[in-house]
Amino acid sequence: MTSPHPIAAIMGILLVVLSFSAMLIWVERRLLALWQDRYGPNRVGPFGLLQVLADMIKIFTKEDWIPPFADKAVFVIAPMIVMVTVLLSFAVVPFAPGIIVMDPNIALLFFLGMSSLGVYSIVLAGWSSDSKYSLLGGMRAAAQMISYEVFMSLSLMGVVLLAGSFRLTAIVEAQKGLWFVVPQFLGFALFLIAGVAEARRLPFDLPEAEAELVAGFHSEYSGMKFGMFFVGEYLGIILISSMITVLFFGGWLGPWLPPIVWFAIKMFAFICFFILLRASLPRLRFDQLMSWGWKTMLPLALVNLLVTGAIVLAWK
């Protein structure tokens, strides 16, 4: 079911995803402004759309500075890892029938593995910067990502049980009758929370925590290396929104409109929800975050898996 022209699919998905993640900077600022009764950027171009271009020019012309005390090689590699891992995950996302780079039978595991690898970027960035704020951010990232990774994977196993496959296209096809959000509502809620934590977005942006840690793991970064973290974060939002759409909201399925449009609508709704979360919720304290993850979320995910397994077993 993969694309007949893989190179074209790769280039197209890369182009669309990267430019959309840049546009998200504008979308986020406008939406935050809307919910705070402001306007946001509305001066550059129509509706302020060219603000993105101005920001890009600005960030490209900034000095690309490596602090003399930093571990240079790791410092340079760290921002690339976040981009590479997130972009690799997009290879298995089925945007629509035919618009998918590869469709392996372990697509879901591939996605989980790649998002786990993304933690390295944050931890290495915090470590190689050799500054205490960066290091604190990196440590928090390590603890947060590892603990949220666990129940993120577990919350998805219910979906896998119902669909009977790790293949994402098969999971979408299995939702022809009923979207998995209905039988797997608990799994959906858990994955949503874990996804927000995985994308390091408020209320789980502790690695960054600009109120306490300057800018957390990317305190020492500037220029395009900072830009890569920035774009990587937005790519992460797109990825998690796409995965929620694929796993729980029937992917491209929907009446009348073409499949890709349905996918885009659903994905964009979740992106807006991510931004709404940022607009409304305060950041958690670190110990609250950890105890919430291990003491509430993990048991709930296990219960969800057990009950789903029992029902599926009884049904068949």
Next chain:
Amino acid sequence: MWSLIRTIWNVLLHTFHKRVTIQYPEEKAYLAPRTRGRIILSRDPDGGERCVACYLCAVACPVDCIALQATEDANERRYPEFFRINFSRCIFCGYCEDACPTYAIQLTPDFEMGEYNRQNLVYEKEDLLIDGPGKYPGYNFWRVCGEQIAGADQGEAENQAPPVDLRSLMP
């Protein structure tokens, strides 16, 4: 948990709220009539300069942004030879206006004086002097002060009786 969901919902409702931003260059905020902005020097109703170069404004100024030099004209009337306000220092506190004995120096509700070159913020007398009396239309210092100068003899001021003629016997 419930409070979190309610918070998210309330923030979502802000989609339909009116925005508080004033789109500044196109629409402007209301400025009170006595807003303290750009400083001017006014003239009396006769068209003469009100400023008598007493230096009180320069003394009152907390940031020392006013500089002037007093001199006298042919009618023995004091006036500033130059009068300079450095608006890059001015904090628009209005103390100069309070200190002025002749209502000459006044603050106006105009604040749009941005410049690219800092030197352009130093205003000279010809930049400061306006053609009207400002906030006090009828006031003419030289008509009420009782000071004797050429052209305004004793007894010619407002509410001032003519001087008593000591040699006359008439009551």
